[in-house]
Amino acid sequence: MADGSPWPARWRRWKLRFALLAIALAMVVTGWGHVDLNAQGYRRGDVSGEMVPFAPARPLKPKRDLIRGKDGRFWRRLVNDGLHDKYNPDVGKLREPAQTLSKLPGKRDEIGNNVDWVAALRRGYIMPKDRLKPGDKPETRSTDIIMPRTAAMPMVRFPHGAHSEWLDCSNCHDQPFKKEAGAHRINMEDILAGEFCGRCHGSVAFPATDCLRCHSVERNVGTAN
Ligand code: HEC
Ligand code: HEC
Ligand code: HEC
Numbered sequence: 001m002a003d004g005s006p007w008p009a010r011w012r013r014w015k016l017r018f019a020l021l022a023i024a025l026a027m028v029v030t031g032w033g034h035v036d037l038n039a040q041g042y043r044r045g046d047v048s049g050e051m052v053p054f055a056p057a058r059p060l061k062p063k064r065d066l067i068r069g070k071d072g073r074f075w076r077r078l079v080n081d082g083l084h085d086k087y088n089p090d091v092g093k094l095r096e097p098a099q100t101l102s103k104l105p106g107k108r109d110e111i112g113n114n115v116d117w118v119a120a121l122r123r124g125y126i127m128p129k130d131r132l133k134p135g136d137k138p139e140t141r142s143t144d145i146i147m148p149r150t151a152a153m154p155m156v157r158f159p160h161g162a163h164s165e166w167l168d169c170s171n172c173h174d175q176p177f178k179k180e181a182g183a184h185r186i187n188m189e190d191i192l193a194g195e196f197c198g199r200c201h202g203s204v205a206f207p208a209t210d211c212l213r214c215h216s217v218e219r220n221v222g223t224a225n
Contacts, residue, residue, distance in 0.1 A: 058140030073114050112206040119164045128166075140164040145181050146217055155217040160195075 007015070066074040075098035079086035084094070097113065104126070105119040120126050130138050141164050147156040163172070173179050176196055184196065191198035191208055202208055 008071075025032040028143045067096060067098035068224075069098045071102045073102060073106065073108050073116065074110060077103060117205075118165075121165060130165075138164070139169055141169070147186065149186075150215055153211065155219060156214045157217050158214075 065077055065080045067077055069075050075096065078084045078094055078096060079096075080090055081097075084091050101113065101115050104115045104117075105123060106115040108114075117126075121128070141160040143160045145158040145160070147158060150156055176199060177184065186196045188208070190196055191201065194202070197214070198208065201214075206213060
């Protein structure tokens with residue numbers, strides 16, 4: 001205490017450290033320097049209170065907009081899936097498909113939502129309720145219908161089995177399909193316009209870009225050759 005200060009030298013160094021710590025704490029507590037971002041990097045607008053993009057809209061880029069799941073598949077982030085409102089701050093509370101859907105079977109083809117829902121159901125990953133009232137017995141049918149008018153593409157196999165696990169007969173009969181094999185002139189233009197198979201495929205079931213999942217029967221297989 002030769003220098004006249006009431007504090008020993010050791011204490012003076014500690015005082016400085018305490019002061020810096022207190023400032024840091026105050027910054028955390030008061031939220032100083034904090035930008036109100038939601039989990040996806042959108043910032044709350046100053047006036048409207050609406051979430052506005054932190055950066056201007058940019059084209060989709062794999063690293064930024066897709067998440068690579070543990071399974072190696074790439075998953076679109078919810079804010080970029082074109083379905084969720086990316087300005088809604090609560091979008092960050094939903095679980096990303098990379099976390100949840102990546103546990104389900106599927107291919108790495110980035111078609112549809114990457115999930116093979118038929119396999120997910122059959123292998124017991126999901127167990128949707130198949131009836132509303134106990135005692136109701138859902139009707140199933142196992143016949144496959146081969147549709148041969150496919151030009152140079154492999155023929156189409158329509159499986160009643162895979163469909164009746166999800167749907168009721170009345171979803172398809174007698175609209176859009178009569179209960180009669182070969183009763184319809186179906187073509188891709190109509191399917192892409194949302195008719196026939198396109199009533200569901202492309203919206204609630206895998207999309208038309210997955211050609212070979214429908215066109216699965218090679219022409220020389222099962223015919224006389
Ligand atoms: C959801 C099932 C489904 C998917 C997916 C699908 N098709 Fe088809 N396609 C059909 C059906 C059903 C027919 C009609 C077959 C019949 O009437 O015998 C058809 C017919 C066709 C035909 C002949 C009639 C026409 O429109 O020219 C071609 C060519 C064809 N598909 C190509 C494709 C290609 C290429 C893709 C992928 C881009 C594709 N299809 C995806 C179901 C599908
Ligand atoms: C996802 C749509 C869909 C569902 C669900 C569906 N069907 Fe079909 N069904 C079809 C199509 C497509 C055809 C063939 C139409 C054609 O070839 O033009 C067909 C044909 C048929 C046929 C005539 C060919 C055959 O297999 O003998 C019968 C009978 C039939 N369905 C009964 C049923 C019953 C019973 C159920 C419910 C258990 C059912 N279908 C559910 C789409 C469906
Ligand atoms: C009423 C809705 C509906 C219609 C109409 C429909 N599908 Fe489907 N389809 C589904 C659903 C739901 C699934 C199961 C979910 C998925 O695979 O995406 C499915 C699955 C399939 C599968 C996969 C089967 C498997 O074992 O993996 C094929 C192939 C298929 N559909 C072909 C067709 C063809 C061809 C048509 C038209 C002739 C058609 N679907 C019409 C709803 C429909």
